[in-house]
Amino acid sequence: MxxxxxxxxxxxxxxxxxxxxxxxxxxxxxxxxxxxxxxxxxxxxxxxxxxxxxxxxxxxxxxxxxxxxxxxxxxxxxxxxxxxxxxxxxxxxxxxxxxxxxxxxxxxxxxxxxxxxxxxxxxxxxxxxxxxxxxxxxxxxxxxxxxxxxxxxxxxxxxxxxxxxxxxxxxxxxxxxxxxxxxxxxxxxxxxxxxxxxxxxxxxxxxxxxxxxxxxxxxxxxxxxxxxxxxxxxxxxxxxxxxxxxxxxxxxxxxxxxxxxxxxxxxxxxxxxxxxxxxxxxxxxxxxxxxxxxxxxxxxxxxxxxxxxxxxxxxxxxxxxxxxxxxxxAPTMGPAGAPALPPAPRPKRRGLIAAVVALAVLGGGLGTYLLWPGARPELMPAEADPAAPATGPRVPGVDDRGLMDASGVVPQNLTQRPAGWKPWRAKLTAPAFGCSANEKALVCRTTDGRYEALDPANGKPLWQADLVEDERDDRSFISGTGGLFIAGSTARPVVHDGLVVLASDGRIQVRDARGGAVAWEKPGGGSTGEASRPIVADGMVFTLTQAPGAATLGRAGLAAYALADGRKLWEKQLTNDVTAKVDMRHFEPLAYAAGTVYALSDGGLIAYDARTGAVRGQVDDDARVCEVVKVLGTRAYCTGIVRQRGAAPEAHLLDAPSLATRANLPAPVADLDPAVLTGRTAAGLDGEAGALKVFDPRDGKELGSFPVKAAPAGLAQAFSAPLLAGDQVVFADYSSLYTVRLGKGGKPVGLRTASVPGAPGARAEKRPDPVNGMDYADMLRGPEVLPVGGIGYLVYDQGVVTSLELPR
Missing domain, CATH: 1.10.510.10 (Transferase(Phosphotransferase) domain 1)
Structure with a gap:
């Protein structure tokens, strides 16, 4: 040991x-x-x-x-x-x-x-x-x-x-x-x-x-x-x-x-x-x-x-x-004539906190405790001094899915708190449409296809960027027939250390996160849906190379670039030459973990070696309906989009990176499509019940249900995706920030509700036009909570951004 x-x-x-x-x-x-x-x-x-x-x-x-x-x-x-x-x-x-x-x-x-x-x-x-x-x-x-x-x-x-x-x-x-x-x-x-x-x-x-x-x-x-x-x-x-x-x-x-x-x-x-x-x-x-x-x-x-x-x-x-x-x-070979080094003495250790930070293993009935190396060393023990700084690893950037593994688990390290930070409130010039942040910058896509960057310390504007060359292409909307249109095919931004990666209008850009200066630009990039984003990790950028559409007949590819200089590393096709409209899905990169990048192809989820592009695995037939993936250690979790009325959602526990099916998860977990999946906890928001539900993903047993405040009569609320920030699940609606601490074995301890100063509050919901559809700028969309360094950056759909300290 x-x-x-x-x-x-x-x-x-x-x-x-x-x-x-x-x-x-x-x-x-x-x-x-x-x-x-x-x-x-x-x-x-x-x-x-x-x-x-x-x-x-x-x-x-x-x-x-x-x-x-x-x-x-x-x-x-x-x-x-x-x-x-x-x-x-x-x-x-x-x-x-x-x-x-x-x-x-x-x-x-x-x-x-x-x-x-x-x-x-x-x-x-x-x-x-x-x-x-x-x-x-x-x-x-x-x-x-x-x-x-x-x-x-x-x-x-x-x-x-x-x-x-x-x-x-x-x-x-x-x-x-x-x-x-x-x-x-x-x-x-x-x-x-x-x-x-x-x-x-x-x-x-x-x-x-x-x-x-x-x-x-x-x-x-x-x-x-x-x-x-x-x-x-x-x-x-x-x-x-x-x-x-x-x-x-x-x-x-x-x-x-x-x-x-x-x-x-x-x-x-x-x-x-x-x-x-x-x-x-x-x-x-x-x-x-x-x-x-x-x-x-x-x-x-x-x-x-x-x-x-x-x-x-x-x-x-x-x-x-x-x-x-x-x-x-015992050592088997050393320098000629050199003795093997003796075992080290075992003196008493100092500075160890007696509390155990451990997570039970998901699936398989292994029933032991393990700290996933590199996955959740950030969890603070319940017995630790709440005033002590978090000691988790520094995270390069956070969005609504957490880190690039999309598991929803976000380490909290107080050294990532911006110098001079105090709670603040700001407003973007257009409705927010997907954001990413770290201690250097908070960058949001807006519904008109632009990007705006704020200073995380005080909320002041840093820079703006518009990659859409056609000025008429400034609306993101859903048509009356259900067609999805994103202005300029603009993807969500990804803040990564001192850089930000943008993808819009058929090109991908890497910029300085603080000043906005362009470091390099390459053709390719864009979005296939409102959740599309490049994947940035381990010194590489993974991006869509061809956005599906009438001009390309549904052809889509995946390319890898060196983050430092834009050098192309490899490229793979995610679809055949032609994809029928009925088979169209969001073919794009989805997640990254442990040297593997995960993407959706016309054959289902597929895993590539991040360095070489070699195929490491592909889902079995029973999981081909999956369109999202969350990676946690050696496990991956995926769900499929329900395409037939009355059909039950499907959820699968997969091996990472082979993507072979390990087990099918119980219906209660599948029905929630959990945004957070830890070793012993699956957590998600049940919109109909108005509650955060917490389950054991191994047997579907409910570990806790926490009702949230109902909207006033005639008004509506929407919720953010929950994330695990340190040892607590955090999520928000238009008025409040909610936290549920996870105790030993992932057991939820209790719900805390805090009003958010400057939050817009519940509002009347606008109905879509059956002929003309509806602009995203008018939709009731959930806020985003971006937890970094013990601070929560809350971004509301109409462009209000607030920054406050997370409860500890």
Whole structure:
């Protein structure tokens, strides 16, 4: 588990703030790092591996580390810890992979005993899938052992490619040098590193499965020479392996590599990976939960875990109950003659808040607690000092769906409060029609197709922009026949750090958020509906390239650009050449999370690798009706538009990024189309009942219902989409701001209502003209609440904007 930083330990490596020590090996230390950018691939947290300073100057080791980084970049698998960065040429070379908050298989088995057969099958199939992905990229793992299989709440992750190499590369080891952990080597390992192949990884996986099923090393113990001899002859003792698994394990442990199944075949033999991962045994769930709790405590403390002077004590403290010395995680290769670094002492920790910030896992009956890395470290514990500043990550920008993952979850960090801020009220020059904000700017689209920017500190105008060249194209309306027209096909703005991305009139622009100066412009962009927006994350912009319409016969595409300079990265078609009018939908990018961009195509929701445009997944047939998606950790939630009168809405729980269906959610949740979906809570507004409804998304059980104030007779109210700001759901109507705090396990605590000074109040609703339709400027539309840094920016449909402090 997490260890304190020793004196002299680095406080920043590359883009990562160093928070704690994860361990050490022959080459150096491994740290827990947090990236400043919450939209970073695979989340904000990473395991950052470094090279010892005393060997970093050796050309052979720097070359080897450079090659390790190159190998890690080849790894793309849902069941391997994703590589997120590295630098071999800096003073302290480093490699970062996504942090997995959970125990290793070795730790879990030694604490909780052997795993059930069904669990071993599912674990083995997923690790075999990871091997297949590695091998397809030309990478061998070469050190597959229980200590390199981490157990996350939703399944295993293969880690540590520290002695991996591209299959076509020349090994840097000397002939005959063993690379690996003795009890989990293959005969080829023992014979010499140059003979290792993909079949060697399969042999090692067989040993891992034996260990998982029995709790014992497959080749016994005793003197090293005796263990290595039994490995070299493939003399494994499988008597205690359950009969259902024995044949598969034996096939993996065949002496002749040609007799072993390849990873793809092994996935099939073990039952595949298409279904949901079975629930971990209770002991493993608790063990995983302990890791999530510890991470949550560290995040809540607001700083790194530091070593403090300890009272006189024995030289080597005994390992704690959750952190025993792990023989399966021992370092396997270091510089010649360099001893492995000893385990760090475990002095008392300081600065930790005792409260646990944790969320129960959605679906699957896993029933444990987990802080999703990078997803909700912003939640403040209920027992924390309400006057203390929030310590969540900085968010690049917020709109009515929250962040770019569209989950509705928005971290709150009080350092994002603009300097000199005081409550204020302002008015746009035209009705608001979709806004985005951070501490640098609040930018709104207006119903006439323009953009207006305000200063978040005081509400004063910053700049305006009109990308629509035709002055006659200044109305957004719904025709009498139901046709939707947006002035200039202008999309919602996206404020991202110091920039704002605009898309209108067939072009996309990136401007300075404060001054409005154009940084670059490219063709493409626009809107297919009132909710359309570009997707901006991880240094990239994803935008519609062709807006559907009569001129293009419904053709639509998706393009990716570099945010810094507008360089085009890739482009994909979302539709066939011609789309029938009856099949027209809002084909466009929808969300971004963990290096994946999600879009709606004519085949349904589809997931692309953000860097390359490669397809990562597509919805199953039962979810092709989905037109929106909300991404939360490794899960995605989608709903479909009801097109037939009397038909019930459909909701699906999907795997992200494959988009394979995990489960169909109960009708009460589907009927609400929740705007907020947390680990144990689905929250949405029930317009007919006039209440915020909170459900458990796993079984549809209602956790709470909170009525809101009814509009005065003859007048009407409209509501904003609810968002989770810190630990409370926030939403508004034309008069008030509502907050509902979520307690332990996502249970709603109570509704608070606060009047909003300067709010326009309820108004009479105008009826549409059956012939001419209705302008959006005249419609009764809900306000937007944009929570940033503990401040709520409330934007009302007629253009009134207010800024006030959120209750805490």
């Amino acid at each position: 997490l260890g304190p930083l020793r004196e002299g330990a680095p406080r920043r490596i590359g883009p990562y703030e160093i928070l704690a020590r994860l361990g050490a090996g022959g080459m150096g230390e491994v740290y827990l790092g947090r990236r400043d950018d919450p939209d970073a691939p695979s989340g904000a947290y990473a395991a950052v591996k470094t090279v010892r300073r005393d060997v970093a100057g050796e050309p052979s080791f720097r070359d080897r580390f450079r090659r390790e980084i190159q190998v890690a970049r080849l790894v793309r698998s849902a069941y391997a810890a994703a590589p997120v960065g590295g630098d071999a040429d800096t003073g302290l070379p480093w490699l970062a992979t996504a942090y997995v908050p959970g125990p290793s298989l070795s730790q879990a088995v030694r604490r909780g005993g052997p795993l059930p057969v069904a669990t071993v099958r599912a674990l083995g199939a997923r690790i075999a899938r990871a091997l297949a992905d590695l091998h397809a990229a030309g990478v061998l793992h070469r050190d597959l052992k229980p200590g390199n299989v981490m157990l996350a709440v939703d399944g295993p992750r293969l880690i540590d490619f520290g002695i991996a190499r591209a299959s076509g590369a020349t090994t840097l080891t000397a002939t005959g040098m063993m690379v690996g952990t003795p009890a989990f080597m293959s005969p080829e390992h023992v014979a010499g590193a140059r003979r290792v192949t993909g079949a060697s990884d399969v042999f090692c996986l067989g040993s891992v499965l034996c260990y998982a099923a029995t709790g014992e090393d497959p080749f016994g113990d005793g003197p090293l020479a005796a263990v290595l001899y039994r490995v070299s002859q493939a003399e494994a003792d499988l008597e205690r392996v359950p009969e259902e698994l024995r044949g598969i394990v034996a096939a993996c442990l065949a002496l002749d590599p040609a007799d072993r199944p390849d990873p793809e075949r092994l996935v099939e033999l073990l039952g595949g990976v298409g279904g949901r991962m079975p629930a971990w045994p209770e002991a493993v769930r608790e063990h995983i939960g302990a890791y999530g709790t510890e991470l949550a405590q560290l995040v809540a403390a607001g700083g790194p875990l530091l070593e403090v002077p300890a009272a006189p004590a024995p030289a080597v403290p005994a390992p704690g109950p959750l952190d025993p010395i792990d023989p399966h995680a």
